[in-house]
Amino acid sequence: MKNVHVFFIVYATLAFSTVFALSLLSEERIDVYMALFAVEFFVASELTSPLTSTQQRRKNIVGVIMLVIFVGIVVERVLEILGR
Amino acid sequence: MTGHLTQSSCSTCGADVFAEDNFCRNCGAEIVRLDARRKTHQTFARADRRVPLGAFLAFFGGIVGFLSYLMGIVPMLALGLAAFLVGIMILYLHESESIPGSVATDSILSLLLNIENLLGDLDLDEKGIYIPASGLGASPKVFVPLALTPATMSPSLGLSQSHGVFVTVGKNPEDRGILLDAPGAGIMTALERSLRLDLAKARFEDLKVDLDSGFKALGIGRVVSLGRGDATVTVEIELTALVELETKLRNLAPRVSAYIGTPIASAVAASLSKATGRYVMMKNADFDLPNRRISITVQLSE
Numbered sequence: 001m002k003n004v005h006v007f008f009i010v011y012a013t014l015a016f017s018t019v020f021a022l023s024l025l026s027e028e029r030i031d032v033y034m035a036l037f038a039v040e041f042f043v044a045s046e047l048t049s050p051l052t053s054t055q056q057r058r059k060n061i062v063g064v065i066m067l068v069i070f071v072g073i074v075v076e077r078v079l080e081i082l083g084r
Numbered sequence: 085m086t087g088h089l090t091q092s093s094c095s096t097c098g099a100d101v102f103a104e105d106n107f108c109r110n111c112g113a114e115i116v117r118l119d120a121r122r123k124t125h126q127t128f129a130r131a132d133r134r135v136p137l138g139a140f141l142a143f144f145g146g147i148v149g150f151l152s153y154l155m156g157i158v159p160m161l162a163l164g165l166a167a168f169l170v171g172i173m174i175l176y177l178h179e180s181e182s183i184p185g186s187v188a189t190d191s192i193l194s195l196l197l198n199i200e201n202l203l204g205d206l207d208l209d210e211k212g213i214y215i216p217a218s219g220l221g222a223s224p225k226v227f228v229p230l231a232l233t234p235a236t237m238s239p240s241l242g243l244s245q246s247h248g249v250f251v252t253v254g255k256n257p258e259d260r261g262i263l264l265d266a267p268g269a270g271i272m273t274a275l276e277r278s279l280r281l282d283l284a285k286a287r288f289e290d291l292k293v294d295l296d297s298g299f300k301a302l303g304i305g306r307v308v309s310l311g312r313g314d315a316t317v318t319v320e321i322e323l324t325a326l327v328e329l330e331t332k333l334r335n336l337a338p339r340v341s342a343y344i345g346t347p348i349a350s351a352v353a354a355s356l357s358k359a360t361g362r363y364v365m366m367k368n369a370d371f372d373l374p375n376r377r378i379s380i381t382v383q384l385s386e
Contacts, residue, residue, distance in 0.1 A: 003300050008174055015166040023159035033162035037169060049297075058177050 004055055007048035014040040031073045038070035134178050141171025189329045192347065193336070196267060199344070200337035203228065206262065212344040213237065214266065214357040214364040217244045218284035220276055223269035224357045224364075226344055227251070229261035236261055237385065238363060267344060268351025274302055275355065283358040288312070291359050295319070295352070304348065308377065316367065318381045319352050330371050330378065345369055349380045356382055 018036045027033070045059060094101050094108035101108055149164025212226040213236075225244055229236035235254025243251060243263055251263045266272070275298035276283055286294055292310035299305050305323040312318075323330065326348060333346045340346070345353055349369040357364040367381040 004177060007177070008170065011173065012166075012170045015170060016163075019159065019162045019166050022162070028158045030158055030161060030165075033158075033165065037166065055177050062173065062176070 003048045007044055010047055011040060011044040014044060031076070035070055035073045038066040038073075041066045134174060138171045138174030138178065141167050142175065143171070145169070145171055189326070189332065192267075192329060193332055196333060196337050196340050199264065199267075200340045202262070203339045203343065206230075208262070208339075208343070210236075210261075210343070211365050211367070212264070213239065214353050215239060215241060215244050216284075216357045216361045216363065218282070218358065218361075220282040221273050222284075222358075223266055223272050224354045226264050226266045226350070226353075227253070227261050228264065228343060229253075229259075231258040233258050235259040264344065266350045266354045267340070268347045268349065268354050271302070271304070271347055271351035272354045272358070275299070275351065278302060283355050284361065286359050288359055291355070295355060305376075315384050316381055317356055317384060318379065319356075320377060320379045321348065321352070323348065323376045323378060327373070327376055331373060334371060341369065342366070345380070346378075348378060352380050353382050356384070360384055362386060 015037055018033065018040065022033060022036070041063065045063065049056075093099065097108060099108055145164045145166065145168030147164070149161050149168055152158075152160035152164055208228050208230065210229045210232055212228045214224045214226050217224045222244070225246075227236070227239045227243060229239075233254065233256060235256070236259055239251075239253040239261075243253070246263055249262050249264070250260070252260045272283070275295070278301040279294055279298050281294060283291075283294070292307055295310070296307040299307060299321065304325050305321050308320040308322050310317070310319050330346050330348065334341050341349075343366065344350060345366050346369065349366065353364045353366055362384045363386070365383045365385065367383050369378060369380045371378045
């Protein structure tokens with residue numbers, strides 16, 4: 001099985017497991033889900049590297065977007081804590 | 085033993101074809117069997133399903149996420165978002181093939197048949213010797229000697245920079261041979277590029293893992309085992325691609341397959357030569373077609 005297929009399976013498993021687990025815990029904040037999706041993306045990437053050069057380049061672009069989203073969520077939380 | 089073999093005849097030249105052959109040994113015409121054709125359709129169907137799957141997941145995730153957002157149901161919104169993300173990644177990260185595999189195989193085959201004819205015309209019967217090289221992207225060249233002499237068994241390392249085909253490596257008339265780019269040079273370079281690693285700097289102990297990662301990244305196969313004997317190294321690879329090329333070359337270019345190696349075997353020999361910094365001579369490269377495994381044994385020398 002190619003690395004990219006393993007990546008899809010690993011990431012889908014992690015993401016849907018996260019939704020299932022957090023919904024059982026009655027989590028109502030969407031940013032918690034998003035932050036975990038971002039972390040799971042990097043975990044799945046590391047577990048299934050290397051990819052071909054084209055896939056690696058595209059994955060890096062998605063990684064940057066995920067990182068920006070994750071940093072945004074963290075900054076929002078920090079500002080919320082500091083604002084108190 | 086002959087009772088197990090069923091013979092038919094080639095529709096192009098009429099020569100006998102055995103049950104295990106995929107190509108006519110006389111004229112090289114491909115013999116398409118019903119089960120192979122079915123397998124091709126299955127592969128095509130599998131490749132086709134990735135795009136609809138990704139599109140379905142993205143569409144489903146988008147609809148569920150949007151409706152959940154309007155209704156304020158956060159877990160369903162998260163489910164829609166997860167499905168959307170997975171679908172987008174399947175569509176975006178999936179790399180479609182730029183050229184059909186059979187066209188690439190046929191292109192490589194015609195080039196290697198030229199080398200087969202060259203070896204036949206020169207009546208060269210010695211195994212090729214891979215000359216170690218260093219530097220990212222630099223691939224070892226393979227020297228096929230006229231005869232095995234002390235000079236031809238250890239040709240000058242400077243031959244890696246030579247552009248000539250007919251080279252002389254010593255004072256005697258037998259110290260001659262032909263210098264070729266390794267058939268697996270492109271694969272070896274692609275391995276280095278995908279691993280971002282100069283194999284000349286790789287440790288032999290890590291080579292199995294490096295080659296395994298590289299072959300998987302290229303979608304060629306995986307390294308099952310890598311063992312080192314006294315002066316030999318044996319590498320076993322399970323192929324997921326290029327099986328057709330391996331089979332064709334063994335039928336149509338037996339000298340290239342045995343003396344220099346098919347592209348996969350040559351890539352492994354070139355990688356070993358570069359990683360060990362030693363001359364590598366192909367001993368054998370057995371191909372187990374039913375299990376899609378190729379077992380490559382090379383001899384190392386100083």
